[in-house]
Amino acid sequence: xxxxxxxxxxxxxxxxxxHVYLAMYLPFGPYMILNMWGMRKRAYKKRGGGKKKSRPVNxxxxxxxxxxxxxxxxxxxxxxxxxxxxxxxxxxLANSIQRTKSWRFGYVKYVEKNLRCCLRSxxxxxxxxxxxxxxxxxxxxxxxxxxTLPLSEAMSAYNGTFHTGFVKGTASKPNSKLTxxxxxxxxxxxxxxxxxxxxxxxxxxxxxxxTIENSAGEGIKNCIKNKxxxxxxxxxxxxxGATSAMGPLNALLAxxxxxxxxxxxxxxxxxxxxxxxRNSCGTLTFPLSKPQNEISSDEELFKCAGSNLLTKTPxxxxxxxxxxxxxxxxxxxYTYLDGALHVQLxxxxxxxxxxxxxxxxxTSIAFLCTPTDCHAIPKDAHDAAQKNYKNxxxxxKAVEGMVGGMNIMGAKQLxxxxxKPVEESGxxxxxxxxxxxGPNYALAKRLQHWRAVVAHSNGHIVSSNIAPSTAxxxxxxxxxxxxxxxxxxxxxxxxxxxxxxxxxxxLALLINDLRNPESVAxxxxxxxxxxxxxxxxxxxxxxxxxxxxxxxxxxxxxMYYYLNTYKAAVFATVAGLVGTVNYxxxxxxx
Numbered sequence: 001x002x003x004x005x006x007x008x009x010x011x012x013x014x015x016x017x018x019h020v021y022l023a024m025y026l027p028f029g030p031y032m033i034l035n036m037w038g039m040r041k042r043a044y045k046k047r048g049g050g051k052k053k054s055r056p057v058n059x060x061x062x063x064x065x066x067x068x069x070x071x072x073x074x075x076x077x078x079x080x081x082x083x084x085x086x087x088x089x090x091x092x093l094a095n096s097i098q099r100t101k102s103w104r105f106g107y108v109k110y111v112e113k114n115l116r117c118c119l120r121s122x123x124x125x126x127x128x129x130x131x132x133x134x135x136x137x138x139x140x141x142x143x144x145x146x147x148t149l150p151l152s153e154a155m156s157a158y159n160g161t162f163h164t165g166f167v168k169g170t171a172s173k174p175n176s177k178l179t180x181x182x183x184x185x186x187x188x189x190x191x192x193x194x195x196x197x198x199x200x201x202x203x204x205x206x207x208x209x210x211t212i213e214n215s216a217g218e219g220i221k222n223c224i225k226n227k228x229x230x231x232x233x234x235x236x237x238x239x240x241g242a243t244s245a246m247g248p249l250n251a252l253l254a255x256x257x258x259x260x261x262x263x264x265x266x267x268x269x270x271x272x273x274x275x276x277x278r279n280s281c282g283t284l285t286f287p288l289s290k291p292q293n294e295i296s297s298d299e300e301l302f303k304c305a306g307s308n309l310l311t312k313t314p315x316x317x318x319x320x321x322x323x324x325x326x327x328x329x330x331x332x333x334y335t336y337l338d339g340a341l342h343v344q345l346x347x348x349x350x351x352x353x354x355x356x357x358x359x360x361x362x363t364s365i366a367f368l369c370t371p372t373d374c375h376a377i378p379k380d381a382h383d384a385a386q387k388n389y390k391n392x393x394x395x396x397k398a399v400e401g402m403v404g405g406m407n408i409m410g411a412k413q414l415x416x417x418x419x420k421p422v423e424e425s426g427x428x429x430x431x432x433x434x435x436x437x438g439p440n441y442a443l444a445k446r447l448q449h450w451r452a453v454v455a456h457s458n459g460h461i462v463s464s465n466i467a468p469s470t471a472x473x474x475x476x477x478x479x480x481x482x483x484x485x486x487x488x489x490x491x492x493x494x495x496x497x498x499x500x501x502x503x504x505x506x507l508a509l510l511i512n513d514l515r516n517p518e519s520v521a522x523x524x525x526x527x528x529x530x531x532x533x534x535x536x537x538x539x540x541x542x543x544x545x546x547x548x549x550x551x552x553x554x555x556x557x558x559m560y561y562y563l564n565t566y567k568a569a570v571f572a573t574v575a576g577l578v579g580t581v582n583y584x585x586x587x588x589x590x
Contacts, residue, residue, distance in 0.1 A: 013585075016584045057143050058143055058144065059143065059144070059308070059310040060151060060310045060311075060313055060344050060347060061142070061344070062140065062340060063141050065077060074340045075103040076103075077139055078103060078439050078440060078443050079100065079103045079107070079439075080135070080139065081135045081139065082097050082107075082110055083097040084131055084132065084134075085128045085129075085132030085135060085450075086114060086117055086128055086131075088131075089117060089127050089131075090117045090124075093110075093113055096110075096113075097110055107439040107442060108433050108435050108442075111373070111374045112374050112431045112433070114374075114446070115374045115429055116422050116429065118529070118530075119427045119529055120422055120424040120425055121424065121425065122530060125453060125530040125531050126457055126530060129450035129453040129454050129530070130450075130454060132446070132447070133450050133454065134152075136350075137150065137151050137152035137347070138151075138152055140344070140347055142154030142313070144311075151351060154313070154314055155351050155355060157314065158315060158318075159318065160318065161318040162316075163288040163289070163291045164285060164287070164288065164319075165284075165285065165287070165288040165292050165305055166283065166284070166285050166286075166292070167274055167277045167278055167283065167286075168277075168283050169277055169278055169282050171279060171281045173233070173281045174255075176228075176231045176255055177196075177227055177230060178230055179193050179194065179195050180220075180501060180504045180505060180508075181193055181498070181500040182501050184489075184495075185471060185486075185495065185496040185497065185498060186486050191500070196224060199220075200221055203220055203221060206495075209492075209542070210381075210384050210388075210492065210546075211468075211493055211495045211541060211542045212468075212539045212540065212541075213381065213535075213536075213537070213540070215536045216465070216505075216509060216538055216539045219512035219516070220505055220512070222515075223511050223512055229511055229515045230511065231255065231256060232255040232256050232257035232282075232511075233281075233282075235258065235330065235514070236327045236329050236330065237252055237258070237259055237330050237332065238262065238330065238331035238332065240331065240332065240333045240334060240349045241262070241334040241335030241336070241349075242259070242261035242263045242273060242334070243269055243272070245474065246336075246368055246470065246472065246502065246506075247332075247334035248332070248503065248506070248507050248510065249273075249276070250276065250503070251503055251504065252282065253276060253277060253280035253281070253284075254280060254282075255281075255282070256280075256282050257282045258282060258283045258285070258324070258327075259284050260320065260324070260329070261273055261284055261285070261286045262286075262306075262309065262316060264306055264308060264309075265306035266306065267303050269306060270301075270303075271298075271302045273305075274302065274305070285323055286305050287306065287316065288304050288305055290304050309335065309348045309352075310341075310344055310345065313352065316352055317351065317355040320352060321356055325360075328362040328363065328364070329360065329362075329363050329364075330363075330365070330366055330461075330463075330514060331353055331364075332365070332366035332367065332368075332463075333350075333353070334368065339438070339440050342441060343443050343444045343447070346443075346444040346447045346448060350448075353451060354451070357455055357458065363460060364514060364521075365451070365452065365455050365461075365462050365464075366462075366463040366513075367448045367451075367463075369445070369464055369465060369534060370432075370445055371466050371468060371469060371550070372432045372433060372434040372469075372550055373432055373433060373442070373446075373449075374431050374432065374433060375429065375430055375531075375534050375538070375540075375544070376427055376428065376429050376532050377428050377535060378428070381430070381544040382418055382419070382421070382428040382430075383418075384493070384544075385417040385430075385544065385547065386418045388417075388492050388546060389417065389418060389547040391547075396414070396491075396547070396548075396556075399414060399556055400548075410436055411434075411436065411552060411554065412552055414556065415551075415552040416547070417430065417431075417545075417547060417548050417549050417550075419431060425528075425529065427532075430544050432549070432551075433550075433551060434550060434551045434554075435551055448464070449534065452533060453533065456521075456523050456530060456533055457523070458523075459523050461514065462513075462523075463509070463514065464521075464533060464534060465506060465509045465534075465536075465538065466537075466539060466540045467506050467539060468496070469485065469488070469497070469541045470496070470497050470499055470502040471497070471499065473499075480554075480558060483557070483562060484553075484554040484555075484561070486557070487556070487559070487560040488557050490556075490557060491542070491546050491548065491557070492542075492545075492546065493544075493546050494541065494546050494553075495542055497541065505539055513537070519536075520532070520533060520535075520536040521533070521537075
């Protein structure tokens with residue numbers, strides 16, 4: 001402050017710059033100091049200060065990739081599985097994967113290339129799927145009591161199992177009719193419960209908008225037309241990750257289904273699960289650590305229920321193979337955890353599914369696919385994306401002209417969605433990968449695709465439909481994702497669904513796959529290529545038909561949302577910046 005007169009004597013401009021600096025320091029100074037403290041604390045932790053003890057290696061784990069340092073690099077193993085899946089089928093592609101230095105940022109293009117390799121022929125598709133699964137099972141390890149085995153061997157090395165718990169619901173059967181709760185995402189309108197004709201009108205509107213494929217619309221309509229399909233008291237569902245936000249537990253119980261539930265052995269989880277089952281018209285079968293007739297209270301029942309998919313994988317498989325042995329089971333993987341754990345869970349569930357399918361030939365399997373992946377698509381979806389790109393609003397073309405292809409926040413902006421077909425087969429595909437989700441997410445979902453393809457080719461019904469982008473609590477708790485979701489509707493065909501809507505429509509598609517003998521899910525209905533299994537019944541939320549790739553619209557969508565929502569703040573900020581510049585240059589803010 002004392003230097004201000006001196007600065008003014010040298011040049012008034014210097015003094016005005018100092019005035020602005022001091023004015024900014026007063027409100028922002030404490031924040032900067034606290035931020036520096038936080039950075040110092042984080043740096044201290046990275047150097048080993050306050051380091052937590054690592055958890056002991058136990059159960060299904062990533063393999064050691066550097067024996068000298070004991071490192072378990074997820075990137076190294078992840079890359080090697082993709083490489084192994086195409087080795088001997090497309091060695092040029094395998095070698096290219098092997099040479100990739102930074103897999104975390106280089107993986108994206110290889111997901112598309114892997115699918116292109118699969119779509120060249122039926123033989124390629126099955127070979128890639130089998131090799132990928134085999135590589136993963138042989139690389140990943142299972143550790144127990146100091147003994148380490150490849151996962152592929154561990155599944156047959158342990159003979160333990162569980163006792164069986166059973167709860168029957170007390171509610172009466174409701175009117176079994178498909179109900180779709182729906183309101184436009186971001187709208188303040190109350191949710192409408194769509195049934196019958198109103199539901200069909202909305203389905204037609206989604207098809208017309210390109211938000212879903214016609215095959216998905218027909219599958220949902222089949223459940224409306226065949227009301228008897230909705231009584232699930234004759235069906236038995238194994239839910240791996242029973243309490244998942246996107247899982248069908250609540251809807252299945254409401255329709256009288258018989259649930260075999262697998263979830264983590266935590267008292268609160270099982271208190272919720274068992275109470276839901278008791279208040280429903282369905283049943284719940286679950287693993288117990290001791291016989292149910294020796295359990296004297298609900299509190300003890302909750303404590304004895306459940307198991308850990310990652311540490312008790314073989315025992316869970318052993319137990320599931322014995323329950324309701326006179327019934328056909330549908331086993332679904334609804335698990336999710338962030339990062340590397342997602343791959344471990346995917347492999348645990350895959351091992352259990354493989355075992356059940358091998359021992360009980362009438363088993364059907366189910367997955368929820370993500371739209372943010374590479375999929376085979378119908379030609380008319382590709383053509384719609386082409387048309388939407390050609391007819392994109394002028395403002396989108398203007399933004400594309402300014403930032404199109406530019407890498408912002410790890411994603412290229414406003415990239416054309418329509419891709420060239422596979423030369424050898426003429427089949428079309430879409431690249432919906434969102435790079436920020438990372439290579440472990442992509443591998444976990446690809447493992448599910450590979451299992452679906454192999455199981456379907458072995459004669460099992462496979463329901464593996466694509467769910468829309470869904471505003472679950474975990475997703476919208478991230479401010480950036482929430483902002484992008486709010487702006488997706490700017491792009492033709494794109495629509496984000498609330499969790500209740502997604503759960504209802506995906507349940508209908510699952511039921512259609514199990515009840516409808518003409519569904520592509522039924523292996524009796526032959527398809528040109530195994531990966532066309534994912535082409536049918538897709539409720540992708542517009543990702544396939546949008547003018548631009550899904551990963552390339554997020555920043556634009558979020559910016560629109562912020563500008564639209566915070567108009568006053570944006571105006572005040574711009575005005576403040578203009579005034580500040582004027583003051584520095586002219587000595588007056590006006």
